[in-house]
Amino acid sequence: MQFRILGPVEIHDERRGLRIVPTGSKQRILLGALVVKAGHLLSYHRLIDELWGEHPPANPANALQAHIARLRKLLEDAGSTGQERIDTHALGYQLHAGPDATDAARFHRLSAQGRAVVTTDPARAVRLLRQALALWRGPALQGSLGGDICQAEAAQLEENRLVALETLYDASLRAGLHHEITGELEELTSDNPVRERFYDLLMVALYRCGRQAEALGVYERARMRLVNELGVEPGPALRRRVQSILSQARELGAPAGQPSPAAVIGSVPAARAARGGPAPQGGAVVLDLGDELARLRRRLDRLSQEQELLSRQFDRLSARTAAAR
Known part of the structure; x- marks a missing residue:
């Protein structure tokens, strides 16, 4: 028997392929709370x-x-044995379950195994983390968010899921899988617009695919979203990342055995033809990219100056307002 909380709360008998979902909202909340505190x-x-x-x-x-x-009747219907049952005590109730009897426990175990080998065996880390994330069927404890127990656990599980995703794509970059993850990271930055780490990972993936201009565009998009959503500028990690891309820092290069961004660019002369122009010769694409990088650098400098001017103007107006009170 397995209790599932990474999505709607349910009981699953793996031997018989039987899936039991409590029908009432109170039943789902009660089961969710007991499973969380098993x-x-x-x-x-x-x-x-x-x-x-x-x-x-x-x-x-x-x-x-x-x-x-x-x-208790539902547990019996799901083939409950002496190990999975609800005990009555003088002060309350207690659910007994095995150490790996919840999908959340399996998620934590697989995630921990993946994190442990990110640097030594990133390909294996990718497999383990994808197995862990495949256990999710929807928002944690969906339909069971009654009181503090389930709400707190759901929030913590969601944070754990996001951390596992960040680790997955870090491992993917270490394994040289940058081409495979750009689409997934685009979706994640859209779904989590204030999660800076996803922007960071996407910028590295695009850079390694030879798409430096797009990588810098991600920074500008992140900045606009952070300012609009939270009223803050990107943090130091993201600012350092854009500077390293502008300077084409060596540490951004693909892992050993993977083509460098310049090699990728040079090997795709049809890129300009796809936009309706003639195929470039020799290093023309690299020069064209250099012009784009220079344009983006000038724009970033201009935005930084505008921000400084706006900050000064804001401080002056704030001082006047305070003096007038």
Whole structure:
């Protein structure tokens, strides 16, 4: 038997291929809370608060007991043995489950194994992290976010998922898989517009694909989103990344055995033909890219100057406003 919380809460009997989903919202919240705290005693008061919050029923203890009885019946229907059951104690209830009986536990185990070999065996890290992320079927504890127990766990699991994604694409870059991940990273920057690490990884992937101008465009897009969403400029890591791309820093190069960005550019003379012009000769594409990089550098310098002027103007107006009060 496995309890699944990386998506809608459900019970899964792997031997029979049986999937059981509690029908009522209170049942789902109760199962979610017990699974999150499996192996730990949950008091009656905490479970009542998780299910009903500030509006409990007239007899909350009896209502909770009825929901527990229904959950026990579901566990029996799923082939529960002595290991997976809900115990009653003087102070509350406790769910017993094996160490790997939840998809969240398997996710954490596979993620940890992947992180452990990112630097030594990045290809294996990619496989392990993709296995871990494949366990997700939707937002964690979907449909079970009643009280603090499930809400806090869902938020933590989502953060763990994002960290696992960051580690996956870091490992992918180390394994020389930059061509394979640019599309996925584009989606992630769109879905997580204030997560700077995804922009950083996408910039490196594009650079290694010989798409330096697009990599610099990602920085500008990130800056606009961060300013619009949070009112802040990109952090030092992202600023250092754009500078390293502008200077074509050696550490940005592809892993050993992979073509460098310049080699990729030079090997695709049809790039300009696809835009309707004649195929370049020799190093013409590299020179064209140099012009684009110079244009973007000038634009970044201009934006930096405009930001400084706006900051000074803001400080002056703020001082005047404070003096007038």
